[in-house]
Amino acid sequence: MDRITLRLPSDLTRRFDAAAAAQGGRSRLLRRLMETAAQASLPASAEPPSAPLTGKLTLRLSDADLSLLEAEATAVGLSRTQWSVALIRRRLHDRPQFRRPEALALIEVRRELRRIGVNVNQIARALNTAVMDGVVLDLEVAQLGVFQAEIAAWVEALGEAFEGNLAYWVPAS
Structure with missing residues (x-):
């Protein structure tokens, strides 16, 4: 997945965040605006891009939760990401998860x-x-x-x- 970074004046950022709060947050609104702009510039015969086969999940945890996650993952010899994926797969597929x-x-x-x-x-x-x-x-x-x-x-x-x-x-x- 690509990343775009830009610098904005603080006032514009605050106003955008206020508008985005009602629409699912900053990232969701930015993606929607970019998708609308990209679709508008496509020729009429162009097909929209297909959905990706894999996805990325981002979690925001408190420092305390992140420390506990790190300790738990380290205790079983996994990275935080590997431990989280194993936990999710265990719940979704009801199968053992082995290192x-x-x-x-x-x-x-x-x-x-x-x-x-x-x-x-x-x-x-x-x-x-x-x-x-x-x-x-x-x-x-x-x-x-x-x-x-x-x-x-x-x-x-x-x-x-x-x-x-x-x-x-x-x-x-």
């Missing part, structure tokens, strides 16, 4: 679960196709039990990660 290291860890968990699943499938296929004596079969069944426990531990850890993340973004009562 990059957390997301990479979850990718690793997924990779491990996939590896374990491949091993379990190989063992199950071997059990279905091979004729084994009692000792070998017992070893294979025991290995399946180990994989089952490992999968259960990873799934539980994933659930705790998601629950912890979701709980973080819920306002404290």
Whole structure:
């Protein structure tokens, strides 16, 4: 987004602010006036510009609120903007919001679960196709039990990660 800066006499600024107060503020009135001027100068066949696909949100916070925001964002390793975006996305999409290291860890968990699943499938296929004596079969069944426990531990850890993340973004009562 472009920015235009200009210097005005104090009296003109005060009068403009008074007029703009009833129309949504200085920025809104300036944009509307500029849009009207730009539309008036377009040829009749020109199409108006399309709306942007992304937007910018500007927040004005008190010094105390800004300090709290900074502290909260720093505590979880995010910038103020990243923390604010995560909070908004959590509310809008009702999904966990992870920092990059957390997301990479979850990718690793997924990779491990996939590896374990491949091993379990190989063992199950071997059990279905091979004729084994009692000792070998017992070893294979025991290995399946180990994989089952490992999968259960990873799934539980994933659930705790998601629950912890979701709980973080819920306002404290």
